[in-house]
Amino acid sequence: MPNAYQGTLLHIDLSGQEVQHLPVPQWLRETFVGGKGFGAKLLYDLLPAGTAPLDPATPLMFFPGPLTGTKAPSIRACAVTKSPLTGLFLDSYFGGEFGQEIKYAGYDGLIITGRAPQPVYLYIADTTVEIRPAASLWGQDALEANANIKRECEDPSLKIVTIGQAGEKRVPFALLSCEFNRQAGRGGAGAVMGAKNLKAVAVRGEQLVKVADPEGFTKAVAQAHTELEGSDDIQVLRQTGTASAVEFANEAGLFPANNFQDSSFAKADRLGDKGQSKHLWLGNIACLGCPIYCSKIGAIRHGKYAGTISDTVEYESAGLLGANLGISDIRAVTHLTRLCDVFGLDSMSAGGAIGFAMEAAEKGIIDAPDGIDLTFGNVEAAEYLIRGMALQENELGRLLSQGVRRAAVALGGDSEAFAQHTKGLETPAWGPRGALGTGLAFMTADRGGCHQRGLPAPIEITHDEYNGKPVDPRATEGKAAMVMEMQDFSAGTDALVKCDFATAGIAIETYAAMLSTATGVERDASFLTDLGARIWNQIRLFNLREGLDPSDDRLPKRFFRDPVPSGPQQGQHFTTEQTAAMLEEYYALRGWDASGVPTSTTLDTLSLGTLPRFVLNS
């Protein structure tokens, strides 16, 4: 009976120039399903303990899930490796079409290890796998390299992931560019790719993805579409993408301004859907198989940056490269985001680093370079620093490109007090003061300060109900359970790999029904949340093994020391009692001991103690 797996993992060792086709073990499918699940297990098993992220032995992996490449709506893929920015587990997600093409080429994942002696790119067409020279592509930006590979191969239908100059130069927050307007941004997978001397992976595939129960699958997919159509949140995403969140977050007092010094920004409307629709948008585009078309693509028509084509400046970039830098001109923010995309820098960490530098200059901790006015609101300064970080072309850029945690250590003084990160990952564009659960979500996120592992903010701020009870944003009570549930939901469905937006419509039961009918193995909603818990604990084990100090489960100092100066959250800040109380409850609920380590009972319950180890039997 066919099922939605292709049954094979492709391993490429760039050092030995060897290629292996490995069967996907049945136990791996059953216990980890795909996507984030495969990533959690394989990174733990394949990375020799303590290996540096940029060491050739560190695997860089790409995982679709069982539903990727089928007609199930809004399904994506992820890249998994050890983060050069945090030293922890890294899973970074991307839409577009690259993940699906991995399935069409016949694989449930790509595992890349080693380091090529010279720059190369990978060409994968079904069972043909070639390591091709890329010396001529080295130094090109992410989109130039994409276009040139298509030209060289005379195949515009190739789906390609590339790095830009930042990845080549191993900037710890370099991204992966997964075709136009789609990036796996966070955590520096681009640097891992650069350290492998790997400029790109180009894939095409002729295989079909089939499902076990076509009729049942069609029914489950129809249900998912009905749920998407019936959701108000989805309709908003359809209208505006995430740009509408700008004004929402600003009115709620969660929108970072001037390196999180404030929590609202007077000109936020210019960065949100109003500003963007006026100056940029022309039409809608969608990822493969997605009816939501959250992308509003357009172009800057006149002025200094005329001619730039751009997808929606999504919420995080609008926040971190806009308000967080005191910049309100949406065209300038579009330009800065575009620079990050083509050079290959995570726009979120880049915005965090620039905000940090602007504040350091404001406080006299650093001197602005000659001719640069390093003050909030200055677009030229931001551009100077983006170039400096990505191309490593100036000293301040090189310092900031290490991320705010390392930059603060290097600068010393009081700079740590405004280095906005958790475990080294720059804080997303949600200032959590006033929304305690959101703070807990950042503290406990598996890859560091992250908004994608459960984001209680919108529920907290609107006093919406969660599990039938209205949520008080300023209470600590109940937050641990809420955050844990959200994390397990997110991790479980990221094994599929779902789009975060689609979860505003599609119910977990429907994901389970699509999974069951696609694979022919009956699964219910609780299977997915249990799976999420298993994945979460597997990653915790990885992080602890790789040196995570549980005392790093904490928020940036600013959120304790500096009350919000204005707006709806004026006066709000965290206290150590609050975070300690939430964390204590969270550890207990997770089945972790008081120091944040999973107990053996917990591991047994999740069958993590007894699973085989995945090996590359080369």
Next chain:
Amino acid sequence: MHIRANFDRCTGCRLCQFACAERACSGYNPRHSLLRIQNSTEHLYNFPIVCNHCLNAYCQNVCPARAISRDEQTGAVVIDENRCISCGLCAQYCPLGVIIRHPESDKYAKCDLCGGHPLCVQACPTGALEIAYTGGDHA
């Protein structure tokens, strides 16, 4: 009848191609669907390319096995799989590139308007594909 493509509404989501590949090949892969979505300018533009069911159909003209004919009911230009000898001339001379080799049967396949109820049109969430009727020979 024929399918009209309104490129101005197309988002490039390819749900149409999934619906088509599912019927044509019992599986999913947009490369094996009988219509194409062509992107340009960083996906700013997406053009659905569907069979025109041409009045002067080159595919039909070049087929040495006379496997291609017009369905009287729908007006669709269709391939009779039993007569197809897999020579591929139809695909070679189709100006739109919408005739493909079936990945499993090895025969050539093209749009037959799903017998009058095109699944791609039903699957399209934006109205970029719609059924149109023309007067004349094959209304």
